[in-house]
C-alpha cells in the first residue's frame with residue numbers, strides 16, 4: 170500500500186490584506202515551497218495524490234459551534250473593513266474573502282486522508298493545508314487557524330469508523346490549545362504536544378499549556394503537555410522526550426490511529442520556534458510513530474515559517490512515510506538541563522496515570538556538570554553556557570539533509586536448503602565460489618566447523634558486504650549456531666576501520682569478552698538469567714525476572730535503554746540476534762526489529778537459529794517495511810524489573826546522556 174499526498178493550490182489563494190506584524194509570517198508561499206520541494210525531489214510521483222474536497226457543515230460542527238460556523242460563513246461577502254472588524258474579536262489570526270473556502274478545503278483534506286487510511290486504500294499520508302487548525306476552538310478562530318482540522322479528523326474517525334483510541338502528536342512549536350480543549354475529558358483521544366513556553370512568557374501564554382495540565386475527569390492522563398522553557402532545543406531534546414515519555418505512553422495506550430499536527434516551526438531557522446533541531450529529525454519522529462497503529466498515520470500540516478527548513482522538513486516526513494531509509498542523526502549531545510527539568514516534571518505529573526511511569530523512580534541524578542549535558546555551545550538554552558553572539562533564526566544555517574538512497578534490494582536472506590525464501594526477499598545465491606575464502610574463514614573463524622557452517626558464514630559475511638556497499642538494505646540469516654555466528658560477525662565487522670556494531674542480543678547466552686572490550690561494539694542483551702556482572706559502558710545486560718516473555722518489561726527496556734543508546738552510538742550496522750529459547754513473543758520481536766531500523770540507514774542483520782525458522786516469515790515482513798502488529802495495551806512491568814532498568818540507566822547515563830530523564834542536583 171502507498172502513501173497519500175493531499176494538496177491543492179486553491180489553499181494558497183488567501184493572504185493578509187492589511188498590516189498586522191503578528192500574522193505576516195503566515196503566507197501562501199508556505200504551501201507552494203513545500204509542494205514544490207516534494208515535486209523537485211520526485212516525491213509527489215511516488216505518492217498517491219488524492220483530490221481535496223470541501224468539508225460539509227456537519228463535519229465542521231463535530232468540533233465547532235453553529236454560531237461560530239454561521240459567523241465565518243459571512244466572511245466571503247464582507248468588505249475589507251468588515252473583515253478587519255470581524256478579525257478583531259479573535260487573537261493572532263486574519264480573515265480574507267476566500268479563507269472560509271480554504272478552511273473547508275483544509276478540513277476536507279484531513280478527512281480525505283483519514284478515509285483513505287482507514288479504508289485501507291493507503292498505508293499512511295500527509296495533507297499539505299492552510300489555514301492550519303490546532304489553535305482554533307469551538308467558537309473562536311485563533312493563531313492563523315479557522316477550523317480545527319485535526320480535531321475534526323479525530324471526531325470524524327471515531328464517528329464514521331468507530332475508532333476506539335486515537336493518538337494525536339503535535340510537534341508544532343506552539344501549543345495546540347484548541348485540540349487540548351476539545352479532548353481534555355475524552356480518554357479515547359490522547360493528545361501530546363510540546364511547545365515553546367518559557368514559563369508562560371511565550372504565545373499563547375496559557376497556564377493551560379503547562380506540564381501539570383493532564384486532562385479532566387475521564388480524560389485525566391490523556392493530555393500531555395511538554396513545555397520548552399528555553400529556545401535552542403536540538404535533536405537530542407526531541408528524541409529524549411520521544412524515548413522517555415511519548416513512546417512508552419503511546420505503546421501503553423495502543424492507539425488504532427495516529428494523527429500528527431505536523432507543524433515544522435519546531436525546526437531550526439524558524440522565527441517562531443527559535444529552535445535548533447534539524448529537518449532530518451522529522452524523518453525519525455515520523456518513523457518512530459509509524460510503528461504504532463500498524464502504521465496508520467495521517468500527518469496534517471500546521472505551522473512552519475522558514476520556507477527553507479519547512480520545505481526540507483516536509484520532504485523528510487514524506488520520504489519516511491514512503492519507507493525510505495532514515496538518515497543517521499549525528500552528534501547527539503544529549504538533552505539540556507531545561508529539557509530534563511521539563512521531562513522530570515511531566516513524568517511526575519503523569520506517573521499516576523501511566524503504568525510505564527509508575528516505577529520510574531527517576532533516581533536523583535549523580536553529579537554531572539552542566540557542561541556534560543550541553544557539550545556543544547549551540548543553542549541559547551542557558552545564557553551562562555553560551556559565548557557566541559546570537560544569530561537571528563533566519564541567519565541560521567544548517568547542512569542540507571543527506572540523500573536517502575533506497576538500495577536496489579531491500580531484504581536479502583541466507584537460508585539452509587529446504588527453507589522457503591519469504592516473498593519479496595532475495596535469497597543469496599550460493600553460486601559464488603568460496604574456494605580460497607573457505608580456508609581463511611576456517612583459520613580465522615571456525616577452526617573445527619564443518620563445511621556447511623563455513624559456507625553459511627561466508628554468505629552471512631557477504632550480506633554484510635552488500636549492506637556496506639548499499640546493494641541491500643538489510644539481511645536475515647537462519648544459521649546452525651546463532652551465538653557462534655554472532656561472534657564471527659562482530660569479529661569480521663570489527664576489522665573495518667570506522668565500523669560500529671550495535672549488537673542487540675535477545676535471550677540468554679554469553680557474549681565473549683573480546684566482543685565487548687574493543688569499543689567498536691555496543692552490546693545490549695535482554696535476558697532472564699541474573700548473572701552477577703554489572704556490565705560496562707559497552708555491555709548492557711538487561712535482566713528481566715520473567716525474561717523476554719514479559720512484554721512490558723521488554724518494551725520499557727526498548728524505549729528507555731535501547732533507543733537512546735542506539736541513537737547516541739550511531740552504529741554503522743545493527744546486529745539483532747534471537748538466541749534459542751529466548752521466549753520473546755513474535756510481536757515484540759517484530760516491534761524490536763522495526764524500531765532498530767532507525768539506525769545505520771536501516772542496515773540490520775538478523776540472526777536466527779535454525780529451530781526458530783518459524784520466525785523467518787514474521788521477521789522478513791518487518792525487514793521489508795511492513796508495520797508490526799500492535800502489542801495490545803501494555804500492563805505495568807514488574808516493579809523489580811523496572812527498578813533494574815532504572816538502576817542500569819542511572820549507572821550508564823554518565824557515558825550515555827541520552828539516557829538522562831532528570832536534571833542533575835547541582836545548581
Ligand SMILES: CC(O)(O)CCCCCNCCCN
Nearest residue numbers: 191261301312343372471472
Ligand atoms: C499553526 C501555528 O501554531 O504555527 C500558528 C502559530 C500562531 C502564532 C501567533 N503568534 C504570532 C506572533 C508573531 N511573532
Ligand SMILES: [Zn+2]
Nearest residue numbers: 341342343472
Ligand atoms: Zn506553530
